[in-house]
Structures are given as structure tokens and as C-alpha cells.
Amino acid sequence: MENFNRLSLNQITTEKWNLREAVEGCVRAGIPWIAPWRHKVEELGLKESKKLIQDAGLQVSSLCRGGMFPALSRAEREKRIDDNKRAVEEAAELGTDVLVLVCGPSADKNIDGARKMVADGIEQLVPFAEGYGIKLAIEPLHPMYAAERSVVVSMNQANTLAEAYRPDQVGVVVDVFHVWWDPDLYNQINRAKGRILGFHVSDWIVPTPDMLMGRGMMGDGVIEIARIREAVEAAGYRGPIEVEIFNKAIWDQDGDYTLNQIKERYLSHVLVQPPIKIK
Amino acid sequence: MENFNRLSLNQITTEKWNLREAVEGCVRAGIPWIAPWRHKVEELGLKESKKLIQDAGLQVSSLCRGGMFPALSRAEREKRIDDNKRAVEEAAELGTDVLVLVCGPSADKNIDGARKMVADGIEQLVPFAEGYGIKLAIEPLHPMYAAERSVVVSMNQANTLAEAYRPDQVGVVVDVFHVWWDPDLYNQINRAKGRILGFHVSDWIVPTPDMLMGRGMMGDGVIEIARIREAVEAAGYRGPIEVEIFNKAIWDQDGDYTLNQIKERYLSHVLVQPPIKIK
Numbered sequence: 001m002e003n004f005n006r007l008s009l010n011q012i013t014t015e016k017w018n019l020r021e022a023v024e025g026c027v028r029a030g031i032p033w034i035a036p037w038r039h040k041v042e043e044l045g046l047k048e049s050k051k052l053i054q055d056a057g058l059q060v061s062s063l064c065r066g067g068m069f070p071a072l073s074r075a076e077r078e079k080r081i082d083d084n085k086r087a088v089e090e091a092a093e094l095g096t097d098v099l100v101l102v103c104g105p106s107a108d109k110n111i112d113g114a115r116k117m118v119a120d121g122i123e124q125l126v127p128f129a130e131g132y133g134i135k136l137a138i139e140p141l142h143p144m145y146a147a148e149r150s151v152v153v154s155m156n157q158a159n160t161l162a163e164a165y166r167p168d169q170v171g172v173v174v175d176v177f178h179v180w181w182d183p184d185l186y187n188q189i190n191r192a193k194g195r196i197l198g199f200h201v202s203d204w205i206v207p208t209p210d211m212l213m214g215r216g217m218m219g220d221g222v223i224e225i226a227r228i229r230e231a232v233e234a235a236g237y238r239g240p241i242e243v244e245i246f247n248k249a250i251w252d253q254d255g256d257y258t259l260n261q262i263k264e265r266y267l268s269h270v271l272v273q274p275p276i277k278i279k
Numbered sequence: 280m281e282n283f284n285r286l287s288l289n290q291i292t293t294e295k296w297n298l299r300e301a302v303e304g305c306v307r308a309g310i311p312w313i314a315p316w317r318h319k320v321e322e323l324g325l326k327e328s329k330k331l332i333q334d335a336g337l338q339v340s341s342l343c344r345g346g347m348f349p350a351l352s353r354a355e356r357e358k359r360i361d362d363n364k365r366a367v368e369e370a371a372e373l374g375t376d377v378l379v380l381v382c383g384p385s386a387d388k389n390i391d392g393a394r395k396m397v398a399d400g401i402e403q404l405v406p407f408a409e410g411y412g413i414k415l416a417i418e419p420l421h422p423m424y425a426a427e428r429s430v431v432v433s434m435n436q437a438n439t440l441a442e443a444y445r446p447d448q449v450g451v452v453v454d455v456f457h458v459w460w461d462p463d464l465y466n467q468i469n470r471a472k473g474r475i476l477g478f479h480v481s482d483w484i485v486p487t488p489d490m491l492m493g494r495g496m497m498g499d500g501v502i503e504i505a506r507i508r509e510a511v512e513a514a515g516y517r518g519p520i521e522v523e524i525f526n527k528a529i530w531d532q533d534g535d536y537t538l539n540q541i542k543e544r545y546l547s548h549v550l551v552q553p554p555i556k557i558k
Contacts, residue, residue, distance in 0.1 A: 110503075181426075183436045
């Protein structure tokens with residue numbers, strides 16, 4: 001068990017499971033952490049979700065997700081802030097202190113304007129989150145999602161946004177899938193020292209079957225996962241390591257099989273960097 | 280005609296046309312520049328291609344492409360350099376002074392090592408290219424191609440590579456599709472002053488239908504194309520503007536139709552920035 005004490009199932013990896021099934025799966029597999037998604041929590045109800053996770057003895061690594069700040073009208077932007085406040089409350093209720101922010105795409109062609117809306121949204125959310133003891137974890141997404149999911153696309157950008165606040169207010173998530181390509185990655189991980197609030201793993205498979213659903217199981221792709229983990233640890237992060245995989249083939253396979261595969265690959269490709277081989 | 284004096288057809292945009300058809304299409308459409316691809320030139324033969332283009336009165340904006348430097352063995356890397364030398368010769372013969380470099384993916388998981396091989400490859404190629412009056416134009420590709428096409432993924436990285444040389448030896452290509460997402464874009468375009476050797480346009484459509492074949496016609500997506508053009512011009516670039524679109528639907532349509540569409544969108548979305556509207 002000792003080896004898996006930081007392992008967390010990001011619930012999207014077993015997308016076909018509801019929260020009860022995911023929690024029971026983690027218990028069977030001996031995975032001590034879980035990162036629930038809000039739509040799955042809503043399905044079961046917040047109180048029931050909390051009780052279920054607590055009774056199972058699992059810890060919550062983060063709640064996915066807040067963010068989605070840019071919108072065309074002031075009214076819509078305020079609605080998004082309200083929804084983020086609900087996410088903060090839910091995170092606190094579920095017993096995690098980390099709310100992951102996927103910051104949102106631009107509502108029009110003005111990407112600079114959208115980036116300003118993200119900064120404004122975070123600024124509005126921070127005092128509220130602080131009241132609940134919740135840290136906002138900015139997750140830079142891969143640049144290929146800039147038009148549809150997040151105008152925050154690099155560690156540099158996430159660090160700059162976060163540094164306007166104290167590390168106990170706003171930090172960053174390092175997801176290997178989103179950042180592995182970045183020539184400035186190790187420098188930016190070092191810059192995030194004391195501010196890393198999450199570490200997510202999966203892999204970049206070649207050829208990539210799909211922009212959204214093409215992430216791979218650790219070890220099936222080209223990312224130097226263990227090297228990035230070491231850098232994240234050198235920057236002071238010792239928290240849970242979430243496995244977050246969007247992949248139709250993995251979603252379609254048996255959940256228990258997936259969890260066992262995760263454990264095996266966690267040992268062989270996250271904790272240890274296998275020798276470089278031809279892809 | 281005056282309005283189209285910088286317009287260039289990157290030949291991949293009419294992929295179904297051979298070089299003769301593309302040249303004839305440009306003449307019919309009054310497009311004064313063309314950027315041939317090497318496999319199309321090979322099809323027709325170098326001398327014949329040169330004659331064809333010259334007789335038609337077209338100018339060659341660049342040759343696509345050199346690069347692809349990283350490889351596992353020294354022998355294979357030397358083979359790639361040799362192939363790049365052939366590309367330099369072909370570019371000179373065709374009457375352009377710009378060879379576009381798509382630098383290549385890593386041959387294994389060692390992305391840092393691959394980046395070093397790119398720098399080494401360029402270093403070996405520069406004196407040879409100089410002998411032919413050919414400038415090497417490093418084109419940073421979108422980070423989503425890092426594993427399959429180029430470990431050079433940002434303007435920052437391309438600028439750093441180029442700055443090891445004089446501007447008449449090595450420069451950069453700005454392709455809006457590859458760089459539009461970059462928060463540091465305008466700063467890096469400014470940094471490239473005097474070193475911009477090409478400007479490529481297309482658009483980022485939402486939702487993106489495919490990683491490789493999902494580029495859109497200018498105006499169909501979210502990129503601020505005219506704004507980027509203005510920045511490129513402020514950095515001193517006044518050369519041809521290549522339309523380079525990988526898109527199955529566009530490839531499947533009639534070539535003359537595509538060329539007319541290009542001309543229309545060039546006027547309405549490249550030379551002029553239309554008012555921002557909801558996407």
C-alpha cells in the first residue's frame with residue numbers, strides 16, 4: 001500500500017462510473033485519493049457524496065472544476081462567478097482545499113480581452129474562497145484547447161496570474177499532458193515553488209487519435225512523466241498525484257481493470273522513469 | 280491586381296493539383312506568388328518546375344520544406360542533413376531565397392535531446408545554405424505537433440535558435456495557425472524584427488475537426504489575422520503572404536473556387552480586421 005499513498009483517481013478516468021462506483025472501485029483497488037467532478041457529485045447529491053467518500057475512508061485531492069470566466073455580457077460573467085462560489089462551497093464540504101480552475105475560452109476573437117476576464121474572475125473569487133479555506137488552482141491547458149476550453153495555456157501564464165496572490169490563496173496545477181511540450185517547463189515548475197497545488201498524469205500517445213479524447217495511459221506515450229514528477233517534487237510538492245485520462249477506449253474498458261492498470265503504470269512510469277526507448 | 284501583390288499560394292492548399300495545375304490556377308486567379316512543396320516539384324522535375332514557374336511569370340515565396348533533423352543514429356542525422364542540402368539547392372534553382380524548416384519531432388522520449396539535434400542540424404546547414412544565398416526560415420509549429428512534426432513549438436524558441444546567426448542566414452516564419460494562442464506572441468514578433476522570412480495565414484476553426492486537417496479558411500475561425508499581420512509588418516516584414524491550409528473539405532473543392540475564396544478572404548480578413556463578433 002505504501003507505494004500508492006499519493007495516488008488519486010481523477011474521476012473522469014472512469015467516466016462511466018458514477019461517484020458511488022468510483023469510490024467503491026478505489027476502495028477495492030487500494031487507491032486512497034479521489035478527485036470528483038461536480039456533475040457526478042450533483043448526480044448523487046452533495047451531502048450523500050461527502051458521506052460516501054468519508055465512510056469509505058478516501059481523501060479528496062481536488063474538486064474539478066471551477067473557472068470558465070470569460071463571457072460576452074457582464075451579467076453572464078457574474079453568473080459564472082456565482083457558479084464558481086458554489087464550486088468553492090462544494091469543495092469545502094467535500095473536504096478538499098483545492099478547487100481546480102479551467103479558466104475558459106474566449107467568447108469572441110478577442111483573446112487578450114478573455115485573458116483579462118480570467119484575471120478579473122480570479123480576483124473576485126479569491127476573497128470568497130479564502131473564507132472557506134479553499135485554494136484556487138489554475139490549470140494551464142494545452143494550447144490546442146485555447147479556442148474551446150482555456151485561454152490560459154502555459155505554466156508561465158498560470159504562474160504570472162497566481163503570483164498576484166499569496167501561495168495559500170492561488171496556485172497552479174501541473175498536468176503533464178498540458179505542459180510537456182513547453183521548452184520553458186522546468187524553469188516554470190521551479191518558479192512555481194510553494195504554489196503547486198496538484199500534479200496530474202496521463203500520456204501523449206503517437207499518433208494522437210483525437211484532440212479531446214486522445215490522452216493515453218502513463219507509459220503509452222512520449223512524456224517524460226517521472227522527470228516532471230521529480231521537478232514538481234523539487235519545487236516542494238508532495239501532495240496527491242491524480243490520474244486524469246480522457247480516452248474513449250479507456251472509458252469503455254472495465255473500471256476495475258483500469259484502476260489496476262493505473263496502479264501498475266504508476267509504479268513503472270510515474271514513480272520510475274523507464275530507460276528511453278524508441279517510440 | 281494591386282491588392283494581391285503580396286498574395287502567395289502555398290501549394291498544399293490545393294493539394295489535389297500538381298505543380299502545373301497550381302501554376303496555371305495562380306495565373307488565372309492573378310495570384311503572383313507560389314510556394315511549391317518538394318514532393319510536387321519532384322513529380323514534375325526540378326528544371327521543368329523552374330521553367331514552368333518562370334514562364335508563367337510567378338515568383339516563388341519559399342520552398343516547403345527542409346528540417347526534420349532529429350534521428351536516433353548519427354548516420355540517419357547525416358542523411359537528413361544531406362536531404363536538407365538538396366532542398367537548399369532546389370530552393371536556389373527555383374529562384375527563392377527562403378527554405379522553410381519544419382524542424383522535426385523527437386525520435387524518442389528525449390525532447391531536450393531532439394531540440395539539441397535541431398540546433399546542431401541548423402548549424403551544419405547554415406554555411407552550405409549561405410553558399411547558395413538561401414536563408415533558413417525556422418517555422419515554429421503548434422505545440423500539438425510536438426510529438427509528430429516539430430519540437431520547435433514557439434516563437435520564443437525559434438527566435439532563440441535564429442539569433443545564433445545573422446538575419447541574412449537564419450530567420451523565422453510566422454504562421455498564424457501555429458502561434459495565435461501564445462500570450463507572448465506580439466512581444467516575440469517584435470523581437471524577430473529584421474528576421475521574419477515568411478508570414479502564413481489560415482484560421483483556427485471551432486470546433487476543430489482534426490489536428491492535422493482542421494485548419495480553416497481565413498475568416499472562418501477565431502484568429503486575429505490582420506492584427507498579427509500588422510505586428511509582423513511593424514517588425515519590418517513586407518514580403519509575400521502565403522495561404523497554407525490543411526483541410527480535407529478545402530482540398531476536395533474545385534481549385535479555382537478555392538483560389539477565388541482565398542482572394543476574397545485575403546481582402547476581408549487578412550488586409551482588414553473585421554469587427555469582433557461572436558463566434
